[in-house]
Amino acid sequence: MKFHTNDEKPVRRPRAHVLSRKMDRVFTELYSIASFIGRFFKEVFLPPYEFKEIIRQCFEIGVKSLPLISLTGFIIGIVFMNQSRPSLAEFGATSWLPSLVSLAIVRALAPLVTALIGAGRIGSMIGAELGSMKVTEQIEAMEVSATNPFKFLVVSRVLATTFMIPALMMYTMLVALLGAFLNVNANEGTSFTTYFTQVFDAITFLDIFSSVIKSALFGFTIGVVGCYKGYHSSKGTEGVGKAANSSVVTAMFLVFIEELLSLQIITALR
Amino acid sequence: MKKTTPVIDTANSVINIRGLEKSFGDLDVLRGVDLDLYKGENLVVLGKSGTGKSVLIKIISGLLKPDAGRVTVLGQEVSTLKGRDLDQLRLKIGFSFQNSALYDSMTIRKNLEFPLVRNRRNLTRAEVDKMVEVVLDAVGLSQTINQMPSELSGGQRKRIGIARTLILQPEIMLYDEPTAGLDPITCIDINNLINEVQDRFHTSSIIITHDLTCAKDVGDRVVMLLDGQFQRQGTFDEVFNTQDERVKLFHDYNFIN
Numbered sequence: 001m002k003f004h005t006n007d008e009k010p011v012r013r014p015r016a017h018v019l020s021r022k023m024d025r026v027f028t029e030l031y032s033i034a035s036f037i038g039r040f041f042k043e044v045f046l047p048p049y050e051f052k053e054i055i056r057q058c059f060e061i062g063v064k065s066l067p068l069i070s071l072t073g074f075i076i077g078i079v080f081m082n083q084s085r086p087s088l089a090e091f092g093a094t095s096w097l098p099s100l101v102s103l104a105i106v107r108a109l110a111p112l113v114t115a116l117i118g119a120g121r122i123g124s125m126i127g128a129e130l131g132s133m134k135v136t137e138q139i140e141a142m143e144v145s146a147t148n149p150f151k152f153l154v155v156s157r158v159l160a161t162t163f164m165i166p167a168l169m170m171y172t173m174l175v176a177l178l179g180a181f182l183n184v185n186a187n188e189g190t191s192f193t194t195y196f197t198q199v200f201d202a203i204t205f206l207d208i209f210s211s212v213i214k215s216a217l218f219g220f221t222i223g224v225v226g227c228y229k230g231y232h233s234s235k236g237t238e239g240v241g242k243a244a245n246s247s248v249v250t251a252m253f254l255v256f257i258e259e260l261l262s263l264q265i266i267t268a269l270r
Numbered sequence: 271m272k273k274t275t276p277v278i279d280t281a282n283s284v285i286n287i288r289g290l291e292k293s294f295g296d297l298d299v300l301r302g303v304d305l306d307l308y309k310g311e312n313l314v315v316l317g318k319s320g321t322g323k324s325v326l327i328k329i330i331s332g333l334l335k336p337d338a339g340r341v342t343v344l345g346q347e348v349s350t351l352k353g354r355d356l357d358q359l360r361l362k363i364g365f366s367f368q369n370s371a372l373y374d375s376m377t378i379r380k381n382l383e384f385p386l387v388r389n390r391r392n393l394t395r396a397e398v399d400k401m402v403e404v405v406l407d408a409v410g411l412s413q414t415i416n417q418m419p420s421e422l423s424g425g426q427r428k429r430i431g432i433a434r435t436l437i438l439q440p441e442i443m444l445y446d447e448p449t450a451g452l453d454p455i456t457c458i459d460i461n462n463l464i465n466e467v468q469d470r471f472h473t474s475s476i477i478i479t480h481d482l483t484c485a486k487d488v489g490d491r492v493v494m495l496l497d498g499q500f501q502r503q504g505t506f507d508e509v510f511n512t513q514d515e516r517v518k519l520f521h522d523y524n525f526i527n
Contacts, residue, residue, distance in 0.1 A: 129375075132374070133373075133374075136369055136371060136374075137367045137368075137369060137371040138371050138372075138373055138374070140328075140333055140367070140371065141365070141367055141371035141372075141373075141434075143333060143360075144331050144333065144360055144363065144365040145360070145361075145384065145385035145388075145389070145434075145435075145438065146357035146358070146360045146361050146385070146388070146389050147384070147385065147388050147389075
């Protein structure tokens with residue numbers, strides 16, 4: 001809090017000046033993010049390659065997310081099937097339930113839910129981890145011991161998220177379809193074979209392929225945002241909290257924007 | 271432990287700094303710093319907090335770029351080095367951080383191995399284990415090998431931080447506030463360790479501190495950073511034998527309070 005004596009009145013800056021400083025900050029930040037991404041693409045192709053660290057990160061990001069992804073995917077399958085039933089039942093079209101649900105899960109729900117869970121769990125984890133490494137000088141310690149911290153910490157994590165989010169998405173897809181099957185089997189008595197025949201009749205290669213590509217993009221975004229926020233955090237423990245928080249918020253926001261854009265592109269392709 | 275008389279080669283300067291300047295925004299931190307570190311010497315840099323002591327060693331190790339001036343380390347100008355050349359030079363410089371900067375997610379063994387396995391890829395598992403044992407023994411913490419950094423005390427963390435830098439057998443050691451935040455007894459242990467490192471590993475060191483006991487115990491030469499420049503240098507007694515109020519205040523606070 002700033003105190004002023006009677007003689008000294010607070011200086012009011014013209015609004016245009018404040019706006020210009022804000023715009024400066026926005027463009028500086030955008031330039032910084034673009035440089036960060038540019039550096040990633042430069043470093044990713046240059047040796048030495050951090051295979052061990054990439055595999056370790058894939059385990060941390062992929063395998064350790066399985067319990068949460070399993071539970072969420074399974075529940076989404078059941079709930080979506082349940083919520084879709086009344087609408088189709090009005091037209092006597094409950095036999096279309098497997099087709100409808102599979103299209104929704106494969107095209108939108110599985111990629112989006114996986115990305116959102118990824119942004120929450122993985123984005124915050126990366127942001128907090130790198131943030132605390134930054135404020136406790138661990139990143140500098142790596143640099144002075146002749147290790148490229150960008151390659152070791154950032155490249156490995158961004159690659160891991162880019163590979164693992166599509167893999168997790170495929171797994172979510174499968175679990176959600178199984179959840180939906182249990183629901184439709186319990187209510188309509190649809191057999192496993194009939195259900196999956198209808199599911200695979202409804203979806204095309206483009207549906208799965210586009211979801212995989214979209215998830216890779218989501219994964220890349222989650223990784224880059226988490227690493228960027230963590231790598232540039234400051235102001236001690238407060239900065240670490242902010243890095244973790246803004247990693248999640250920014251990644252989720254960008255995932256939705258990307259989902260909208262990819263929807264337009266895929267619809268045009270279809 | 272009493273400090274033994276080191277062999278200092280005053281004809282051989284391992285770090286040579288001339289006209290070094292560094293600012294952060296409007297704040298001029300270093301304003302034309304000149305400095306030589308001689309081979310085998312423990313040089314203490316004294317100064318108040320925020321006077322740019324840590325900035326100085328970060329520039330020496332290439333973590334920060336100077337605004338002006340020349341920093342030559344082991345015959346190479348640091349600001350002109352990039353990539354592999356800078357890494358090769360960094361392997362000869364050990365940097366002990368103020369807060370130890372141990373990797374939280376790794377055990378002590380992994381912390382010590384980290385710089386070694388990444389920079390000496392031809393070493394066998396047995397050789398790596400042996401080198402880890404040697405440096406852990408040098409800092410007297412062999413029993414902590416499988417512990418996590420969070421399980422160690424502040425003094426132990428400092429020692430492990432020093433061990434991690436020693437594993438690459440550096441020629442130069444840079445200590446950033448080695449006794450900050452430690453109790454007096456642990457400070458004495460750390461001071462002894464710094465002297466032991468000088469004797470055993472024949473390193474030349476810059477020790478950044480505002481702890482005068484540390485400066486007196488480990489410094490072969492002391493320089494004082496005031497207003498962005500080295501105002502006084504010499505032995506501990508020479509530096510403090512002055513009527514300069516800024517220097518006297520520093521001395522009196524440490525030894526009278």
